[in-house]
Amino acid sequence: MKEIKNDKLIIEKNLCKGCGICVAFCPKNVLEIKDKKVSIRDLDSCIQCGLCELRCPDYAIYLGGK
Amino acid sequence: MKEIKNDKLIIEKNLCKGCGICVAFCPKNVLEIKDKKVSIRDLDSCIQCGLCELRCPDYAIYLGGK
Amino acid sequence: MEYREFRLTGSGGQGLILAGIILAEAALLEGKNVVQSQSYGPEARGGASKAEVIISDSFINYPKIDKCDILLALTQKAYDKYIDTLKDNGVLIVDNGISLNNNINNINVFSIPILNTASEKIGTPMVANMIALGSIQAVTDIVKMESLEKAVLSRVPKGTEELNRRALNEGVGLINNRKGTLNYETC
Amino acid sequence: MEYREFRLTGSGGQGLILAGIILAEAALLEGKNVVQSQSYGPEARGGASKAEVIISDSFINYPKIDKCDILLALTQKAYDKYIDTLKDNGVLIVDNGISLNNNINNINVFSIPILNTASEKIGTPMVANMIALGSIQAVTDIVKMESLEKAVLSRVPKGTEELNRRALNEGVGLINNRKGTLNYETC
Amino acid sequence: MVSKLIDKYYRTDRLPHIWCTGCGNGIVLRSIVKAIDNLGLNKDDICVVSGIGCSSRASGYLDFNTVHTTHGRALAFATGIKFSNPNLHVIVITGDGDCAAIGGNHLIHAARRNIDITTVVFNNNIYGMTGGQYSPATPTGDKGTTAPYGNIDYNFDLCELAKAAGATYVSRSTIYAANMIIKQVEEGIKNKGFSFIETLTICPTYYGRKNSKGNAVDMVTHLKDSAVNISAYEKLSEEEKANRIPIGELYKRNRPEYTEKYESMMKLF
Amino acid sequence: MVSKLIDKYYRTDRLPHIWCTGCGNGIVLRSIVKAIDNLGLNKDDICVVSGIGCSSRASGYLDFNTVHTTHGRALAFATGIKFSNPNLHVIVITGDGDCAAIGGNHLIHAARRNIDITTVVFNNNIYGMTGGQYSPATPTGDKGTTAPYGNIDYNFDLCELAKAAGATYVSRSTIYAANMIIKQVEEGIKNKGFSFIETLTICPTYYGRKNSKGNAVDMVTHLKDSAVNISAYEKLSEEEKANRIPIGELYKRNRPEYTEKYESMMKLF
C-alpha cells in the first residue's frame, strides 16, 4: 500500500488517518490531504527536515532510508 | 483531687502524667515534679504568664479563674 | 405479533446512535415496546458505530439482536462486517457508494444515495442519519411518518428542525421514487 | 501431666514481656511445651503491661489463660486488676509496696521487695523483671535455674549478663530467705 | 476539674486522654480549641473530622460534631461534609502518616480544589498508633521499627507540597510555639479556602525512644531550638538553614473557594 | 511498512494503534522511542509500565518489557520492578487522570523517594478513555462530560507538584515541540533519580470537541502558540504569562537515588 516509492519521503496510506498535522506544519508545503489521506503534492520542495515524520501520530509518513 | 486551692494556679493531679514540660519551660521556676506529678514549689514567683497551661498536654495545670 | 430487529451501522459521527434513539422513540409514541442499544467498547472509538433497535407489540425480554430484520449500512466497512447478520428475506438499506457482495441472496436490497443526498442536496453530511431514518420508514412502515417527525423534532437542536424534517422526507423520497424503477430488491 | 499458667503484670517499661519470653524459653530448653502471649491494644499504650505463659508437658491447645496458677504483680494497679484471675490455691508474687486486698483466701502469697531490691541493692530498676523471674523460679521450680540463666543470657544485651544473673539470684534469694520467716503464705 | 476552656469545648468525661506521658498531641489540640474560642464560633457549626492514628483520636475528646473516619481519608469525608453543608466550619485533624502517607492523594486534591477546610497536621515524624514505623515525615537517616538501619527515604516538606497543590493558606508551627498554633488556626479558619497548618509535635514513646531524643522536655527543647521564624530563616546562610526549620505563615494566596464557586454555578439556573 | 525506528522498537503487527484520528499520543510515544534509540539502550533492559487510559495503552505497542497495570498504580508497580532489579531502565507512561487523579499519591511518593524511574505524562487535559470527563488537568472553566457547565476545579501544575514532592528532574514539552520531548526523555533517563516529564498532547475527540477547540491541527497550533520556553517565559509580565505555559527543563536537583541508597545500606552487612 506504499504510495510513493522514492528515496525522500515514504507514505504508508494504511496507517494514515488523515489528521492533517503533517500537512499543516510542513515548512515547505509539500503535502496535502486527498481522499482523507495524506498525499504528496510537491516532492521536489521537500527538504527532508523530518518534521512530518516527527509529528505524525500514526507513523504513516517518514523520510526515505529511515 | 485538686491539690492547691488558690486563685493563681490550679493543678489537677488526676490528669497530670508528670511529663515535666510545664516545669521545664516555666519562666519563673515555680513548679517541680514530686512523686511523678507536678507540684508547686514557689507560688509567689508565679507571674501567671499561662505558659504552663498553654503547653500542658494533659490539661492538668491552669491559671486560676480560667 | 410484530417483532422487528433493526441494526444501523456506519462510522462514528454519522449520528446513527441518535437515529436509533429517534426510531425507538417514534415507536414508543405509537405505544409500542422498544429496546435500543449500541456498541460500546473499542469499536466505538475506532470510528465504527452501531445502533440496534427492537420494536415489538409486547414486552421485549431478550434485549439483544443476533440476526436482524433490517440492516442499514452507511460505510463499506460496516456493510462488510454486518451483512452476514441480516436474516433471510431481510431488508438491506445501503448507501449506493457501497459495493455489494455477490452472495446476498434472499435479501431485499435498497441501494440509495444517502450520503450524497445529504451533502449535495441538503448541503450537510450531518443529516445522513435523518435521510436514513426516512428511508427506513418508507421501506418498513414500522412507524408512522408523523411519529417519526415528532420524535425527530424533540431530539434535534433548536433551529435545525426544518433541515432535519427535509432530510427525513428526502429519505422517504429516495425509496418511493426508486420503487419499481430499479430491480435491486431481490438479487 | 503438668500444665501451669503464669500471668506477669505491671506497667510498661518493667520488662515483663521479656520476662515472659525468657520464662517460656527456659521451659523450652527443658523440652516442655509453651505458649507465651501478651496484651496488645489500648492497655499496652496506657502503661499497663501483661505477659502470659503456659508451660505444659504436652501440646497446648487452647492458648489463652483465664484463671492463672501464678500471678506476678509489680504495681498496685496491676494487682487490683488481676488479683481475681488467680486460681484458688494459686501463687501470688507481689512487690511488697503493694497493699493487699483482704479477700484473698486460699492463696499463697509472697510479698517481697522486688522493686526496692532492683533499685537499691542492684542499683537499677531495669532488672526488676529478672528479680521477679528468680522469685518465680524459687517459688514454683517450674524450670531449673540453669535453664533460666541460659535463657536470660541469650536474651539480654551484651555486657549486662552479670548484672542480670545477679538480679536473678537476688530474686531466688528473696524467696528462699523469707521462707518460714513470715507467714503471708496463706492468708 | 479542668479549666474553663477545656470544660467548654471538651467531652471532659472522656479525660484523661489515651496519649502517653509527654505526648504533644494534647498541646496541639488545646491550641485548636483556643483558636475556636478566640473566634467565638458556635460549637454546633463546627465539624472536626479525623483519620486514624494517635493524633486522629483527638476528635473523640471534643464537644463538636466529630467524625473519626478511616485511615487517610479524613479529607475526603470532610469534602463531602463541607460541600453538603457549606455553613459548617470543617476542621481536619490528621497525623503525618494519615495525611501524607495513605492520605496523600486526598491532601493534594483538597488543596487543589481550594475547598474551605482547615487541616491541622500533627506531625510527630512517625506512625505512633502502630508502634513507631517510619513515616513520610521521618527525617532521612532516622530510625523506625521498619527502618532499623535508618530511613533511606527523603521526608516531604509538607508545606511545600500543600502549596504546590493549591492550598491558599500554608503555615507551620511547633508545640513549643503553641501560641503560634492558636494564631495560625484562627487564620486558617478565617481563610475562605483550603488551609494547611503543620504543627511539629513529639512522640517520646516511639520516635523519641527509637532515636535517642531524650524525654519529652528534651524533645520540646529541640523543637524550640530548631524552629526559626520564616523571616529570620530566610536571612540564614544555606549552611545555617540545614538544621533549622522555618515556622510561621509560609504562604497565602487569594483564590475563589470551591463551595462558593459551586453556589455561583447553581445560580445560573 | 514503517520507518526503521518504528520497526526496531514497536510491535508493528499491532499497528495501526487504537488512537483516534489526530490523537497526539502517537507523537509522544515515538518521541520516547527516539530518545531510547538516541541513548542506544538495550531493549531487554527497558521496562515500560503504564496504567489505564488511552495513553496507557501505549505500552502494548512497544517491543520492550511492558506492563499494563491497574488505573493509577503504574508508579507503584514500577517501584516494585525497579527496586527488584535496579539494572532495568524503568519508564512509566501515564495519563493526566492516571497519574494525577487516582494515581496522585503514588506520584508524590515515587518523587519523594527519588527512585530512578522516568515518568512521562501524556497530558491531554481530559479522561480520554472513559469518554471525556474533566481531569485534575482540565483548565478551570473548561467543559467535560461531568462538567457540563464548566469545570470549577483548579487544575494542578503537575511540574510544581512533582518538584515539591522531591523529583530531581522536572520538565515540560508539547507534541508540537516533539524534539524537545525526545531531548527531555533522554535527560530523564540519564538522570539517576525520579524524572518527571509532562508532555502536553491533544485529545481532539473529547477535550477538543467538548471545548470547541477545532480539529487536531487547530489544537496543535494552539499548543505551538501558547507554549513558551521557560527562559523566555520568566521574562514575561504577569499578564502575558496568564495564557502561556512554560516548557523546557524546569527543575533539576542532585540527590542520591533510592535503590542506590538501599544498595549501600545492604553493604553494611
Added chain:
Amino acid sequence: MADNNVVLMQGNEACVEGALIAGMKFYAGYPITPSTEIAEISASKLPKIGGKFIQMEDEIASISAVIGASLAGNKAMTATSGPGFSLKQEGIGYAIIAEVPCVIVNVQRGGPSTGLPTSPAQGDIMQARWGTHGEHSIIALCPSTVKEVLDVTIRAFNLSEKYRTPVIILMDEVVGHMREKVELPNPSKIEIYNRKKPTSSPDDYMPYKVKDGDIVPEMPSIGEGYRYHVTGLVHDEYGFPTNDSSIAEKLITRLVEKIESNLDDIVEYEEYRLADADEAIIAYGSTARSAKSAINLLREKGRKIGLFRPITIWPSPKQQIEILAKKVKRISVIEMNLGQYYLEIDRIAGKYTNVTKYGSVNGELISPDEIISFIEED
C-alpha cells in the same frame, strides 16, 4: 417525548432519575465504564435542583465523600464498576459500622481486574455480599429492566434510610446501557422514606442507642445541634470506641440482625410462570430476561418451567427459594459468571431438589438459545 410520562430511557439514566425522585442531593464519583453516564447525568441535573455533584480524585475518595455528605444530612450516591467497587470496599465497611445510609451502584463488567471494560458480566455478586472485611450483612438489589432500575433505585434509598446501611445496586452492562420504555411514576404517589431524626433534646441524645420499637438509632444531621461522635471503630451507644467484648458482640450482631431479621420487608422478587411449574430457573438482571424468553419457548415445547427472579439479591429470598425447592424437581441457576449465586441457591435448595448451574464469562449476554439447550440437555 414526555407524552403521558412515557419516555425512552437508558438504564443508567433511569438510575439517576430514580435517585432524584428518592431525594438524592449529593453525588460523588469517579468515572468508569459502564457506569459513567450515571455521573454525567448527575453532573448535569444536580446543580439545577440545588444538589451537589463532585468528581473526586478516585473511588475511595468518592465513597468517603458520600458518607460525609450523608452524615451532613444529604441523601447521597456513588456509582462505579468492578475495579472501582473493589476500591470502595473499606468505605462500605465504614458505612455499615457507623450506620450511614448511602447508595452504591455497581454496573458490572467483565473481570477480574480491568477485565473486559465494555462487556456485561455478573461477576461481582459475591463481592457485593462479602467484599468488605469483617462480619457484616448487606442489602443488594438487582434490576432487570430500565423501569425497574428506576424503581429499585428509589427502593435502595428508602432501604438505606430505613435501615441506616449502605445499599448496593448491582446492575450489569446490558441493563445499564440499554434504552427502553419507562413510564415515569407520579412522584406524589411514591413512598419516600427519610431517616428518622431525634426528637429528644441533644442532651438526652444517645447516637447509637436503638429506641424501643425502632430498628435503628435516630440520626440527626451534622450541624443540627446534636454534637455526637461517629467512628469506624467498635463503639458503645454513646458512639465512643470501646473494647468491651459484650458491647462489641451486641453491636455487630445488631448490625447483622437489623437486616437478617427483616427479610419480609427487604426481600423482593418476581415469579414468572411458576404457578404450575415442575422445574424452575433462577436468574437475575439481564440474564433473567433471556431466561423469560427461553421459558416462553420451552413452554411452547410443553415443559412446565418458570422463573424465580430475586430482585433483592442480598439478603437472599431464603424462604421463597426453600418453598420453591420443595415444589420443583430441578432448579437451574443461570448467571453471567461461573456459578456464584448458584452457591447460595445450592445451599438453600440443595437439600430439597436438584440444583444445576449454567454460566458464562465471555462478555456476552447469555442467550435464550443457550439456556434452552442447557435445560434440554442436562
Added chain:
Amino acid sequence: MADNNVVLMQGNEACVEGALIAGMKFYAGYPITPSTEIAEISASKLPKIGGKFIQMEDEIASISAVIGASLAGNKAMTATSGPGFSLKQEGIGYAIIAEVPCVIVNVQRGGPSTGLPTSPAQGDIMQARWGTHGEHSIIALCPSTVKEVLDVTIRAFNLSEKYRTPVIILMDEVVGHMREKVELPNPSKIEIYNRKKPTSSPDDYMPYKVKDGDIVPEMPSIGEGYRYHVTGLVHDEYGFPTNDSSIAEKLITRLVEKIESNLDDIVEYEEYRLADADEAIIAYGSTARSAKSAINLLREKGRKIGLFRPITIWPSPKQQIEILAKKVKRISVIEMNLGQYYLEIDRIAGKYTNVTKYGSVNGELISPDEIISFIEED
C-alpha cells in the same frame, strides 16, 4: 535459644521465617495491627540477605509493588489486616488475571471497618474468597499453630509459584501474636518450588500459552530477554488485550480451573480424633485449638466427637467434608464470626447431615467451655 533448632517464636515471626526459607526476596507493606511485626522483621532481615524491603505509601501501593517485584523475578510478599486487605482487593484481581505469583498475609482482627484493631477475629474468610471483583478462584491457607504458620507460609509461596496465582494466608490475631515452640526445619529438606521459566527462545515464547502437560504458562523475569506484555485486561495467549468472547471464556475458565481441578494437590487438612467419631466440629486457625481442647474434654464425658480442620480454607476440602458428612450425625462449625465458613460447609454437608454453627464477634478467642456448652446444649 538455637539449641536443636527449637526456638520460641511469634506467629508473625514464623511467617517471615517461612517466607525466607521459601525464598522471599521482596517485601512491600504498610503497617497495620496486628500484622505489623511481619513488616518489622522483614525490614530487619531482608537487607542482610540481599533482599528488598520497602514501606509503601499505602496498601494499594504495597500490593502493586509486590506484583511488580514478582514480575521482575523476586518472590514477594505483603502483609496486612482487614482494612488494608480491603484496599488490596483490586491488586489481588490483577495478580489473578495476569498470573503473577505472590503471597498476601491477612492477620485478622475485629471488623468491619477499623473495628477492633487489637482483637482477634475470623471475619475475613469470605472476603478472602470473594473480595475482588469478577469471576475468579483463590487459594487461602489458615494456620493454627506457630509452627504451622512457618510451614504454611512456605507452602503459600510454593503454591503461588506453581499455580502462578496470589495465595492468601489467613491468620488471626491470636496465632499472629502468640509465641510458641517451633522446631526449625532443615532448609535442605524442604521442597521449594520455583516458577517454571521458558526454555524456548524468546521468539517462540507465548507468554500466556500453557504448554501441554503444564498447569500454567512459563514465566520469565523482566529483563531476561523475553519481552512480553502483561495486562490486567482479558488477553490472548500472546498477552495482548482482546474482546474475543471465546478467548475471554477460555482464559477466565482456565484461571478458575487451574485451582479447582487440582484440589488433590492444593487441599490440606487435619483430622483429629475423627476415626470413631459420630459427630464432628469443623474449625480453623486459633479456634481449632479451642475445639481440640473441647473435644478432649467431651471425649472424657463419653462423646464420640472429633475435629476436621481445613488448613487450605479455599478451595475448600469439598470431597473430604462430603465423606465426613455422610459419616457423622452432626457437624458444628465454630468460628470467630457469625457463620461464614458455615455457609460453605452447610452447602457441602447440609444434604447429608445436620450442620450447626457457633460464632462470636466479641473480640475474644472462643473458649473450650463455650464450645462444650454449645455442643452439649444444642
